[in-house]
Amino acid sequence: MTILTLLIPVTLVMGAVGLGAFFWSLHSGQYEDLSGDAERILFDEDDKPLAAYPPGHSGTTKEKTP
Amino acid sequence: MMSNLTRAERANAMVIAGTGAFIGLVMAAAGRGDPMGAHGWIVLAFCGALFFVVGSAYEDPEPTQDRTASYYDDPTKVGILIALFWAVVGMGMGVWVASQLAWPDLRFDAAWSSFGRIRPVHTSGVIFGFGGNALIATSFHIMQRTCRARMPDQVTPWFVLLGFNLFCIVASSGYLMGVTQSKEYAEPEWYADLWLVVVWVVYFVLYIRTLARRNEPHIYVANWYYLAFILVVAVLHIVNNLAVPASLTGAKSYSAFAGVQDAMTQWWYGHNAVAFFLTSGFLGMLYYFLPKRAERPIYSYRLSILSFWGITFFYIWAGSHHLHYTALPHWVQTLGMTFSVMLLVPSWASAGNALMTLNGAWHKVRDDATLRFMMVAAVFYGLSTFEGSFMAIRPVNGLSHYTDWTVGHVHAGAMGWVALISFGSIYALAPVLWRRETIYSWKAVEWHFWLALAGTVIYVFAMWNSGITQGLMWRTYTESGTLAYSFTDTLVAMHPYYVARTFGGLLFLIGACIGAWNVVMTIRRMPSETPERDYPTSSESREPALPAAE
Numbered sequence: 067m068t069i070l071t072l073l074i075p076v077t078l079v080m081g082a083v084g085l086g087a088f089f090w091s092l093h094s095g096q097y098e099d100l101s102g103d104a105e106r107i108l109f110d111e112d113d114k115p116l117a118a119y120p121p122g123h124s125g126t127t128k129e130k131t132p
Numbered sequence: 133m134m135s136n137l138t139r140a141e142r143a144n145a146m147v148i149a150g151t152g153a154f155i156g157l158v159m160a161a162a163g164r165g166d167p168m169g170a171h172g173w174i175v176l177a178f179c180g181a182l183f184f185v186v187g188s189a190y191e192d193p194e195p196t197q198d199r200t201a202s203y204y205d206d207p208t209k210v211g212i213l214i215a216l217f218w219a220v221v222g223m224g225m226g227v228w229v230a231s232q233l234a235w236p237d238l239r240f241d242a243a244w245s246s247f248g249r250i251r252p253v254h255t256s257g258v259i260f261g262f263g264g265n266a267l268i269a270t271s272f273h274i275m276q277r278t279c280r281a282r283m284p285d286q287v288t289p290w291f292v293l294l295g296f297n298l299f300c301i302v303a304s305s306g307y308l309m310g311v312t313q314s315k316e317y318a319e320p321e322w323y324a325d326l327w328l329v330v331v332w333v334v335y336f337v338l339y340i341r342t343l344a345r346r347n348e349p350h351i352y353v354a355n356w357y358y359l360a361f362i363l364v365v366a367v368l369h370i371v372n373n374l375a376v377p378a379s380l381t382g383a384k385s386y387s388a389f390a391g392v393q394d395a396m397t398q399w400w401y402g403h404n405a406v407a408f409f410l411t412s413g414f415l416g417m418l419y420y421f422l423p424k425r426a427e428r429p430i431y432s433y434r435l436s437i438l439s440f441w442g443i444t445f446f447y448i449w450a451g452s453h454h455l456h457y458t459a460l461p462h463w464v465q466t467l468g469m470t471f472s473v474m475l476l477v478p479s480w481a482s483a484g485n486a487l488m489t490l491n492g493a494w495h496k497v498r499d500d501a502t503l504r505f506m507m508v509a510a511v512f513y514g515l516s517t518f519e520g521s522f523m524a525i526r527p528v529n530g531l532s533h534y535t536d537w538t539v540g541h542v543h544a545g546a547m548g549w550v551a552l553i554s555f556g557s558i559y560a561l562a563p564v565l566w567r568r569e570t571i572y573s574w575k576a577v578e579w580h581f582w583l584a585l586a587g588t589v590i591y592v593f594a595m596w597n598s599g600i601t602q603g604l605m606w607r608t609y610t611e612s613g614t615l616a617y618s619f620t621d622t623l624v625a626m627h628p629y630y631v632a633r634t635f636g637g638l639l640f641l642i643g644a645c646i647g648a649w650n651v652v653m654t655i656r657r658m659p660s661e662t663p664e665r666d667y668p669t670s671s672e673s674r675e676p677a678l679p680a681a682e
Binding site: 110 | 276351464
């Protein structure tokens with residue numbers, strides 16, 4: 067079953083990537099306001115992106131207004 | 133549609149389409165006399181048509197409005213319509229395939245219409261054509277809404293959507309010509325597989341780029357489900373399709389693995405295609421559209437995140453349960469079985485979470501068929517994940533494997549869960565997307581719902597009965613120790629169930645046709661207006677939701 071020497075490492079690496087993503091989300095404050103996060107998707111009656119770009123900006127790169 | 137593209141974007145699109153057409157021409161020339169040559173002409177026609185569509189609008193005026201002030205919905209709209217098209221084609225093929233099993237003469241004696249060729253057209257048509265396009269379209273919608281940001285550019289989403297559909301067309305037309313690498317749900321040959329890798333990597337990068345631009349600090353849980361779907365499917369697809377082409381001018385290739393090694397790779401892929409294509413992505417759909425439609429936040433957001441990580445870490449180990457009682461080492465079978473049983477926990481957490489979200493909004497479920505689609509989808513998700521864990525247990529598998537029970541299980545998931553959540557999401561999405569007052573006909577949505585539910589129930593019950601009958605007949609011995617029934621005896625016993633299955637599938641197909649018609653009529657006939665809430669008029673569901681019980 068030499069195939070397992072490929073499949074198990076590939077699977078473990080995917081698990082490690084997942085674990086990394088989980089720790090990133092944990093440490094970057096993704097889970098600090100869970101009830102607010104769940105509710106906020108319900109409030110977008112205007113159905114527009116938040117105005118994060120200065121007027122006239124092309125919007126091709128991330129440039130937040132101060 | 134083209135008027136939303138800048139001239140530079142149109143030029144980029146033409147370069148990409150032109151390159152594709154050139155590759156098609158090369159394939160057509162190099163693969164003369166082989167199905168690859170026919171595929172070359174298909175690629176050339178597809179890319180050439182796109183080249184001319186964009187080219188004919190190249191000189192049109194450029195967009196003037198501030199594009200950061202709105203979401204980019206054009207690819208989502210086209211994706212939804214393509215998904216509905218594939219639903220009708222794929223389910224239509226399904227009904228034909230099912231009819232062939234009941235009445236074999238319906239093959240009409242042609243090579244291309246034999247069961248082995250049109251069955252993958254059905255499976256790929258519904259899984260990749262319908263499911264895949266629904267996933268891509270809804271992911272474009274959800275990632276922008278939950279990030280409160282527009283997609284980074286306007287060519288990439290088109291590349292992903294149309295590139296994926298080119299893959300679907302090459303795959304389906306190949307099956308009819310007899311092109312297959314004989315791996316379930318991974319039938320397309322090497323050049324189609326390579327193309328899908330390109331499309332999929334671009335899709336992943338697009339998703340990450342949109343997330344990086346988000347104006348909402350929190351990444352909503354649906355995005356995690358979609359990301360897992362994209363990333364894991366990419367890895368599975370690459371490993372399972374490692375193959376050596378017999379020649380660069382032909383479609384035939386040979387897998388890099390042999391025997392049970394190949395089988396293990398295939399089912400490591402196959403079961404995770406179920407996990408990450410048919411579950412993870414659709415859970416993303418559920419976690420966005422169900423709370424939106426019910427106007428209530430998800431019952432336990434914490435649980436939705438926990439079940440995401442549970443599914444991500446458990447599912448990947450479950451594939452070997454497809455190879456019980458084979459040459460696969462016993463411990464590998466046991467490993468797959470154990471993880472399959474463990475999977476019940478995160479699966480039921482999601483199903484229960486969805487249903488608990490509706491607690492307090494049952495009057496909406498009663499009045500709104502769209503929400504009912506999603507509710508029943510969650511129920512079928514719970515049912516089929518329970519059934520799946522159960523069937524993965526070795527002695528149960530001894531009865532169920534290779535019988536129609538498996539087919540019934542797959543269809544409980546595919547029709548009851550995947551298709552119903554997709555249709556529910558499409559009905560919720562269409563008025564919002566096309567800025568229509570409401571859906572064209574609520575009565576038609578009701579009809580679709582009941583036809584789909586009846587079709588699924590008939591189908592699944594027929595296959596349960598057929599599968600268990602078949603499994604028991606196979607293992608019945610006479611007193612002298614010989615098999616009591618011949619294979620033909622089992623076929624005769626299964627025939628009435630095959631007729632019932634065809635009928636159930638037909639009901640489901642009629643429902644899908646009604647759905648496609650209803651969406652098209654919504655676009656064409658309904659007055660254009662930003663909907664306050666797209667709910668059926670004269671129903672109680674317009675009432676504000678009760679505050680969520682905390």
